Amino acid sequence: MFDLVTIGHFSIDLILPLGARKPRRRLGGPPTYTSMSARKLGATVSVMSRVGGDFPEAYLRWLVKEGVDLSYLKIDETYKTTSFLIRYRVGGERDMFLRSRAPPISDEDIVDLGAKAVHISPIANEVPISLMERIANMAPVVTLDPQGLLRGFNNDGRVFLRGISDLTFLRHIDVIKASEGELKAMTGLSDVLKALEKIRGLGVEAAVATVGVSGAFISFKNGVFYIPAAPPRRLVDPTGAGDSFMGGFLAEYIKGEDVLWCAALGSSAASYVVEEVGPKGFKGRRKVYERARWVYERIVKVAGKS
Numbered sequence: 001m002f003d004l005v006t007i008g009h010f011s012i013d014l015i016l017p018l019g020a021r022k023p024r025r026r027l028g029g030p031p032t033y034t035s036m037s038a039r040k041l042g043a044t045v046s047v048m049s050r051v052g053g054d055f056p057e058a059y060l061r062w063l064v065k066e067g068v069d070l071s072y073l074k075i076d077e078t079y080k081t082t083s084f085l086i087r088y089r090v091g092g093e094r095d096m097f098l099r100s101r102a103p104p105i106s107d108e109d110i111v112d113l114g115a116k117a118v119h120i121s122p123i124a125n126e127v128p129i130s131l132m133e134r135i136a137n138m139a140p141v142v143t144l145d146p147q148g149l150l151r152g153f154n155n156d157g158r159v160f161l162r163g164i165s166d167l168t169f170l171r172h173i174d175v176i177k178a179s180e181g182e183l184k185a186m187t188g189l190s191d192v193l194k195a196l197e198k199i200r201g202l203g204v205e206a207a208v209a210t211v212g213v214s215g216a217f218i219s220f221k222n223g224v225f226y227i228p229a230a231p232p233r234r235l236v237d238p239t240g241a242g243d244s245f246m247g248g249f250l251a252e253y254i255k256g257e258d259v260l261w262c263a264a265l266g267s268s269a270a271s272y273v274v275e276e277v278g279p280k281g282f283k284g285r286r287k288v289y290e291r292a293r294w295v296y297e298r299i300v301k302v303a304g305k306s
Contacts, residue, residue, distance in 0.1 A: 001114040002069065003043035004250055006034045007135065008121040008148065009082040009102055010049050010059075010073075015277060016087040017237055023085060026239075026278030027059045030121035030145065033240035033279060035068045037247025037269045040282045043254070046072060048109055050102045050126070053077035072111060076103055082124050084159075086239055094238075096159040098124060110134060116254040117141035119246060120173075122148030129169050136172035141254060143175040145246060150185050161185040171203035175253070177246050180211050192217055193224055193303055206259055208249075208266075210242050218263050223304020227263045230271035230291040237277040241270040248288060260299050261292070268292040 013028035031047035039045050046069035055075060063070060080100035087095045104126040118139040120127055125148055136142045152162045163185050170176065176199060178186065183195040192209045196219040199207040206220040215229040248269030252262040268291035272281045 001044075001116070002046045003116050003254055004035070004038050004119060004247075005046045005048060005072075005113050005115040005117070005139070006031045006119045006121060007048045007105060007110075007127055009105075009123050009126050010047075010051050010055070011123060012055070012081050012083040013239060013278070014083070014085045014099070015237060015239055016085070017277060023087075024277050027062070028084070028239060028278070029082070029123055030119070030243045030246075031068075032063070033243035033273065034119055034121060034247040034250075035063075036066060036279055036282050037244040037273070038251040039067045039247075040284050041248060041251035041265070041269070041288060042285060043247075043251045045069065046113060046115070048072045048105060048111070050074045050076060050105060050109070051082075052080040052100070052102050055081045072109075072113070074109065079103055082126070084123075085157075088238070097157040098153050098159060099157060102126070104128065105131070107131060107134070110138075112138045115139045117143065117250050119143045119145070119250060121145040121243065121246070124148050124151060124153075129164075132169045132172045141174050141250075142172060143177070143246065143250065144170075144173045145177050145242065146186060147178070147182055147242075150182050163188065167199075167202055170199065173204050175206045175208070175249075176204050177208040177210065177242065177249075179242065180209055183209050193219075196224060208245075208263065210245065212238075216245070216263065216267065217302070218259065219304075220259050222259070224302050225260060225263075226300045226302050227260075227267055228295050228298045230268045230295050232271045232275045235274050238274050239277075240279060241274050244273040244282070245270040248292075261296055264292040264296040264299065265289075267295045
């Protein structure tokens with residue numbers, strides 16, 4: 001049994017940080033960032049993913065060395081791995097371009113591993129909504145990052161957000177984490193607190209809205225709370241911050257810890273990742289707990305029962 005299984009594509013990211021002239025090639029995708037974030041906090045982790053024949057052997061070796069189980073990774077030699085060019089702009093905004101896409105995850109790829117939590121996190125529409133109910137029956141905790149369900153692609157591969165007409169599948173989800181923009185696309189609501197309320201009304205136990213360097217909001221049965229962003233020593237590359245948030249969050253959530261403490265852990269874990277380009281900045285329990293305590297002491301309730 002694993003503590004956490006992440007379902008979604010690995011990616012090969014070409015990252016162009018602000019001010020840089022040449023993109024940097026890095027391993028990416030939620031199976032990397034979410035898994036590594038949770039692993040550094042002591043969780044056992046596995047992935048269900050598909051990559052192409054171009055996926056570097058060095059990435060496979062590094063993941064295994066770091067404790068990420070790859071037993072359910074499928075390598076399709078005739079395809080290319082999902083890949084994005086990510087170009088950052090002033091203010092932390094980014095332009096993303098899809099360069100290639102691995103085959104989608106199919107019904108036959110889904111195997112019940114008896115995990116404590118399953119995190120569904122597509123990045124390019126690779127996890128069909130039709131599989132949500134089946135996945136939900138695999139673990140007591142099922143969480144979702146809908147980013148890949150909301151992405152459309154122009155002729156040049158540029159990513160744009162689009163809505164989902166039917167959100168009833170969210171009744172199968174316990175926790176959802178989305179950016180402010182993604183929540184707006186999902187719900188049609190520009191007010192983040194109202195968007196969280198709508199998502200919760202569809203049966204989700206806890207809903208998280210990340211708002212970039214400003215932190216996050218979380219809505220659950222006790223109300224809506226503002227979660228400050230743990231301050232990094234430097235901000236180099238925001239890629240994977242949201243995925244790392246979920247890894248830190250879930251590493252504690254599966255233990256039955258206080259939801260706000262879990263969110264503080266997520267904020268802290270994300271703050272270390274942004275200090276380096278690519279998946280280099282992960283830290284262990286001692287350092288992550290240190291920043292998490294700073295965050296936890298500054299959490300503020302903004303709505304709900306007093």
